[in-house]
Amino acid sequence: MNPFALPAAELQALAGEHGTPLYVVSRRRIVENYRRLDAALPAAQLFYAVKANPQADILAALAEIGAGFDVASRGEVMAAVAACANPRDDLIFADTVKDPRQIAYAASIGLDDFTFDNASEITQIARHAPGSHVHLRLAVSNHGSVAHLSDKFGARPQEAVTLLLRARDAGLDPRGISFHVGSQCLAPERYVEALKLTRTVFDEAAAAGLMLSSVDIGGGFPVRYGQEDFDIPAMGRLIGNCFTDLFTEDVRLVAEPGRAVVGDAVCLVTKVISESVRDGRNWLYFDDGTYCSFLEVLLYRQRYPLRALTDGPATSYVLAGPTCDSIDVFSRDDRGEVCTVELPEMHLDDLLVAGSMGAYTFSESTRFNGFEPPPFVFID
Ligand SMILES: Cc1ncc(COP(=O)(O)O)c(C=O)c1O
Numbered sequence: 557m558n559p560f561a562l563p564a565a566e567l568q569a570l571a572g573e574h575g576t577p578l579y580v581v582s583r584r585r586i587v588e589n590y591r592r593l594d595a596a597l598p599a600a601q602l603f604y605a606v607k608a609n610p611q612a613d614i615l616a617a618l619a620e621i622g623a624g625f626d627v628a629s630r631g632e633v634m635a636a637v638a639a640c641a642n643p644r645d646d647l648i649f650a651d652t653v654k655d656p657r658q659i660a661y662a663a664s665i666g667l668d669d670f671t672f673d674n675a676s677e678i679t680q681i682a683r684h685a686p687g688s689h690v691h692l693r694l695a696v697s698n699h700g701s702v703a704h705l706s707d708k709f710g711a712r713p714q715e716a717v718t719l720l721l722r723a724r725d726a727g728l729d730p731r732g733i734s735f736h737v738g739s740q741c742l743a744p745e746r747y748v749e750a751l752k753l754t755r756t757v758f759d760e761a762a763a764a765g766l767m768l769s770s771v772d773i774g775g776g777f778p779v780r781y782g783q784e785d786f787d788i789p790a791m792g793r794l795i796g797n798c799f800t801d802l803f804t805e806d807v808r809l810v811a812e813p814g815r816a817v818v819g820d821a822v823c824l825v826t827k828v829i830s831e832s833v834r835d836g837r838n839w840l841y842f843d844d845g846t847y848c849s850f851l852e853v854l855l856y857r858q859r860y861p862l863r864a865l866t867d868g869p870a871t872s873y874v875l876a877g878p879t880c881d882s883i884d885v886f887s888r889d890d891r892g893e894v895c896t897v898e899l900p901e902m903h904l905d906d907l908l909v910a911g912s913m914g915a916y917t918f919s920e921s922t923r924f925n926g927f928e929p930p931p932f933v934f935i936d
Pocket of ligand 1 (some may be wrong): 605607608626650651705736738739740774775776777812813814815816915
């Protein structure tokens, strides 16, 4: 179940027993989410993007049901290996900007699948992981997604074949193409466009004597935070049909979902630790904020579903975190400006629950002001 929907008494009891802030997690929901993606993309091999949430028990639950892992650093490699992933078969090093020491570490334990998008990465991978399989990441349109990853990553299509040939000449084994349509993608046609672009690169590479055999469609599958309209099985059918139309059966399909696996499997319980009235507005201060679980509010105007575990009359509040920075406010409008939200009247020690807090919360939390990220409690 989605732990956001747990009865108030259960959430209060968990907070009483474990303290706040607290991540409440449904392992069953994580497994269901993974299986739903797996069923929607039956031809694809799934590599869970560890960056979405690297918590050890979550990785172990996913490893147990056969997930592979997309990793981006030595720390993520170690976390996946601790969850029993086999470096050679179960891991892709999919970050295109890699510290050479981390390439060397990954290669030393057997990881041999790396993603790149520029010539210097070819040099680094060839030097520290000679002979490895590589995927070239293409920049594709991220329009309609919340986090635009092609702003920083991906080669232009016109440089793709040159880079692939250069990788081959450096002794690497170019297997195929990867892309990312952007995180929280609400425009499934982006995958179709990106697959068509990938087909073009496959053809140009073949004409240059290089046969590619693998397509990695990255992540991007969305999570429901509010009224978002999407249908994962329909997205999967669209992608699957397009893939079948464009590529032969021997081409491998890979996906790296993160957000959609863990997003709605976790809720956060946070407590009011202070309250005030400032310039006529009611402020509530919580024991978690934008430096910890709510960073995506600042980065992407994320709005999490909120539920106060109190019963009072509806009241408008500014919601803030505990740190010494005034940017630490997580009630913000579409432009990122501080705003109020309506909640049942709340006071000191009352509890607020935020839903869909599984992805890019714990993993993006800082230790600013000495605050530690919340612990995790599993309900099943
Ligand atoms: C290379 C790569 N793969 C997969 C993902 C996971 O994306 P999502 O959480 O949107 O599924 C990301 C996210 O940043 C990424 O950079």
